[in-house]
Amino acid sequence: MTKKRLAEGVELLCSKDKRLRSVVDRLGSPPQWYRRPGFRTLLYLILEQQVSLASARAIWNKLVALKQSEPTPSKFLEITDEELRSVGFSRQKIRYGRLLSEAIILRRIKLDQLQRFDDVNVHAKLTAITGIGRWTADVYMMEAMRRADIWPVGDLALATSVTEVLGLQGRPNVADLEIIGTRFKPWRSVAARIFWHHYLSDPKRKGSSKPT
Template identity: 30%
Template structure:
């Protein structure tokens, strides 16, 4: 099993191997890939609570996921446990906000934990591949949920959730791609980032958050995401480091703007 290297070491190696990563680190620093801001106060360090929160978060916003998770905790009273989960009926799970598919998945998870066909404790010493295989055997847990669990709960250093749409969008921004790569294309693109893909993932998510935040504050973005500002034309040009794209027009009296959220180019 791979052990996480200290963040500085991992980011130094990423910067040495990839000029795009080097530029992003200069712009956005070295985010902690294992920090999940919503989890500590809600799930703490409990592995089952963390897994349930990730299941709640499938295909919905974190705000909605936290609401569903909070209602689920209200049913579990003493906190999540295999026995408490197994005691919940399909109707109770549906009432707290789970879809039928998710409710069936929760019940399957409870059964597997109860009969010991799945051990969350054993995942701590399993390889990444073994842990993903064990988790995806549960109904309703796909690669994305399993990989996020490896990242946030098990703190594995080389996780790339290539199916994550936001991560693929961020890769398009960072690498000046004409469109978001497919999952397989992102996996190939990320090959030089091994064995530190968790760190690269955290960096790309930071890029995406900054992009969305600043775009929301200043208007539409003309970057690799393909959105066009009304009545404006993009003029692609490369930056000195190859990070950013200057696909935005220059505003009246202003400087060029890069594709990471309407930030003045230096």
């Protein structure tokens, strides 16, 4: 999704929903929040699972400092469990990182060829790897692959922001958030960015920022 396409989606959504228009009028259009496609981003997203963005960023920076470079699949497999634990990896995330590395090295998944497939097939290929669930696949498709119609229902920040922007009585569960998202098709990735833009604008959430 190019900047032009993002702007097109923002304008269309704002013309249909005054609450989204209010966010954009107050904060401006949301950033693209683009991440480089590949192993680095998937490993980073594994680190982000169920922790704050600030915590994931701190662990990542320690990992890079440990070896003085960003890891590749083969280099990640060379790092010992003890070293990974020392920078903040949990036992589970060590396992997920190793399984991802092996899948790429053995060509069980070909990240450089994913753009050839539609959203459903990309999602299936990513989530076939242990450790990559729906949220991780959704965010990778949104930010690394720039797909326009992804709605990460497992994202807590999205659910919180939807509650605030739409004036809901309580935070929606996954099923409710799925239903809410249908009104934003085929621009759900753009809608999610607008909601994230609102979420990250709150001073109480200082330290939260999207990685690049």
